[in-house]
Amino acid sequence: MVTEALPMRVPMARPNTGTLELDLVGRALRSGTLSMGPYTLAFEEAFAELTGRAFAIACSSGTAALHLSVRALGLKEGQEVITTPFSFVASANCVLYERAIPKFADIEERTLGLDADQVQGAMSGRVAGILAVDVFGHPADHAALADVAARHDVWLLEDSCEGLGSSLLGQPLGSFGDAATFAFYANKQITTGEGGMVVTDNPDLAATMISQRNQGRDADGTWLRHTQLGYNYRLDELSAALGVAQLQRFQELQTGRSKVAEGYRRRLAGVPWLTVPSAQPGTEVDWFVYVVRLAPSINRDKVIADMARVGIPARPYFSPIHLQPFYAERFGYRAGDFPVTERIAGQSLALPFSSLHTESEIEMVVEALFDAVATQLGQ
Ligand SMILES: *Cc1c(COP(=O)(O)O)cnc(C)c1O
Numbered sequence: 001m002v003t004e005a006l007p008m009r010v011p012m013a014r015p016n017t018g019t020l021e022l023d024l025v026g027r028a029l030r031s032g033t034l035s036m037g038p039y040t041l042a043f044e045e046a047f048a049e050l051t052g053r054a055f056a057i058a059c060s061s062g063t064a065a066l067h068l069s070v071r072a073l074g075l076k077e078g079q080e081v082i083t084t085p086f087s088f089v090a091s092a093n094c095v096l097y098e099r100a101i102p103k104f105a106d107i108e109e110r111t112l113g114l115d116a117d118q119v120q121g122a123m124s125g126r127v128a129g130i131l132a133v134d135v136f137g138h139p140a141d142h143a144a145l146a147d148v149a150a151r152h153d154v155w156l157l158e159d160s161c162e163g164l165g166s167s168l169l170g171q172p173l174g175s176f177g178d179a180a181t182f183a184f185y186a187n188k189q190i191t192t193g194e195g196g197m198v199v200t201d202n203p204d205l206a207a208t209m210i211s212q213r214n215q216g217r218d219a220d221g222t223w224l225r226h227t228q229l230g231y232n233y234r235l236d237e238l239s240a241a242l243g244v245a246q247l248q249r250f251q252e253l254q255t256g257r258s259k260v261a262e263g264y265r266r267r268l269a270g271v272p273w274l275t276v277p278s279a280q281p282g283t284e285v286d287w288f289v290y291v292v293r294l295a296p297s298i299n300r301d302k303v304i305a306d307m308a309r310v311g312i313p314a315r316p317y318f319s320p321i322h323l324q325p326f327y328a329e330r331f332g333y334r335a336g337d338f339p340v341t342e343r344i345a346g347q348s349l350a351l352p353f354s355s356l357h358t359e360s361e362i363e364m365v366v367e368a369l370f371d372a373v374a375t376q377l378g379q
Contacts, residue, residue, distance in 0.1 A: 009311035010361045013187035013289075014354040016253055021245040028241035036214075039240035044197070046247045047182075050164075051174035053199035055206035058240060059213050062161040062183020064233040065196035066094035066131075069179045072208040073155045075100050075128055082122050083131040084114045085322040086341040091133050091159045092321050100128070104322050106338040110280060113140025115340070119148050129155035134163030134173050135318075136277065137189075137288040142168060142176040157181070161196075164189040165254055165286030174199050184239075187354070189288055190246035190253065192239035254286055256355025261287045263362040264351060273298055273373060290353040291317050293344065298376055300349055306372035312365050317350035 028039050040058050048056035059065050075081065077099040083092055085104040092102040105118035112135040119130060130149050132140040142158070149156040156176070161183035163173035174180040179202070182188075184195035200206055207219050208228075216230025217223075235243075246253065261277075268276050273295040279285040294300050300316065307314050320341050322333035335342060351365050 006308055006311060008308075008313045010313065010352045010357070010364055011354075012313045012315065012350075012352050014356045015186045015191045016249075016256065016355045017191070017242070017246075018249075020249060021242050024241040024245045025238050028237045031237070034237050036234050036240075037237045039237045039244055040235055043235075043240040043243040043247070046244065047197050048199060050247065050250070051172050051180070051182075051199050053175060053180075054201045055199065055203070057198045057200075057206060057209045057213060058235040058243070059196045059198065059233040060235055061194050061233075062159075062181055062185065062188075062196040063090040063094065064213075064231070065161075065181035065183065065198045066090055066157075066159060067097050067231075068209045068212055068233060069157050069181055069198050069205075070094050070098055070100075070129070070131075071212060072205045073129055073157065073178060078126070079128040080124065080126045081129050081131050082114070082119050082127055084133050084135075084341070085320045085338050086112060086135060086318055086345060087133040087159070087321060088161070088318065089321055089324060090161075091131055092327070095131070101126075102131075102321075103127070104333075104338060106340045107135075107344070108141070109340060109344065111141050112136065112138050112344065114145060116141055116144035116148050119145065123148070123152050127152065127154055129157060131157045131159060132177070133159040133161075134166065136291055137163050137166045137173075137285045138277075138280065139163070139166060139168035139173055139283050139285075146176065161188070162288040163286075164288075165250070167284045169282050178202060179205055184243060184246075187289075189257070189286055190243065190250065192235065192243040192246070195235050195239045195243060253355045257287050257353075260353060260355065260357045260362065261290055263357075263359055264290050264292075264353075264366070267362070267366045268292060273377070287353065289317065289350050291348050291350045293347045294349055294373075296343075296347060298347075298373060300347060302376065303349065303369070303372040306375065307365075307368045310368050310371070312368035313352060314365075314369070315350040316345070317348050318345055320345050 044056040108115040158177035158180035179200040184192040212230040216228040
């Protein structure tokens with residue numbers, strides 16, 4: 001379907017790292033402390049401040065952050081977690097790591113996040129928590145989801161791996177729920193190469209995660225004294241130094257992203273066969289990706305193939321989790337199970353995006369998109 005072999009004229013994403021990153025990573029390297037050290041602490045401190053949380057725990061990936069969170073929240077084998085099929089697979093996989101069951105509920109078109117009514121309908125005595133995702137930087141309906149969680153006395157975990165810098169009614173994403181997770185893969189709002197973060201206001205959760213990130217050592221990190229089962233989910237100092245630099249440049253990166261998003265919006269708003277992404281009232285979105293929705297009459301996958309043929313990448317985003325072969329086989333999910341998710345997933349098209357894409361690259365992407373769609377509209 002997607003032709004990957006052709007050389008692309010525009011990259012799908014491009015990390016924005018420069019001299020500050022080189023400088024701090026170089027300092028970390030020369031310091032001789034290459035695992036957790038002062039840069040990890042500085043990164044955590046700056047991150048807690050940015051998200052308005054009491055504790056920030058750096059770890060090796062967003063997936064590790066999710067796994068640490070569900071374990072610290074006490075998830076047990078056989079319990080269920082209500083979550084969204086319209087996400088990256090890691091937000092459901094972390095539940096399976098604990099031999100618990102991800103129970104999908106459909107999303108709402110408005111927020112692209114979990115529909116609180118569907119979550120309510122999926123509740124049962126086996127449900128331990130709700131795992132909500134802030135999709136593409138759009139806030140989920142956290143007030144309604146917190147309400148359902150409180151009514152049923154279950155925890156709420158916010159996967160904000162795509163939400164850094166966005167806010168809902170003035171409150172930063174990552175500040176909702178019992179804990180929230182972030183990820184720093186190369187295409188995220190900030191990158192550390194690989195890396196992740198959990199934030200929480202709960203000191204007990206924080207202590208558990210700090211210990212389990214580091215092989216289950218006591219909070220004071222005593223050498224070879226392990227009080228619980230843990231992992232090596234530590235972030236290294238080089239990555240943390242990169243993270244410190246990225247946070248120092250956060251506004252600059254944010255401005256770059258919003259310029260690129262505006263470049264697309266200016267060219268695409270009002271086009272009859274496409275919907276541009278927009279922030280819901282009361283929300284501010286720091287775009288993580290730029291995902292447009294094509295009219296149902298347009299064959300999205302053919303558009304992707306036609307764009308690839310002229311060297312412009314574009315992606316379906318997301319491909320629903322419940323229809324991934326592994327999930328469909330293991331749990332018997334089928335097309336039609338989550339209609340809102342499937343409809344939106346079938347029409348969504350992620351365009352090349354980062355804080356560094358230039359006006360001429362945006363122009364090339366838009367031109368390729370128009371040409372690809374024109375062949376279908378018979379123009
Ligand atoms: C990126 C992402 C993750 C996982 O992050 P990694 O660092 O790649 O492990 C989890 N959830 C969502 C929604 C993401 O976009």
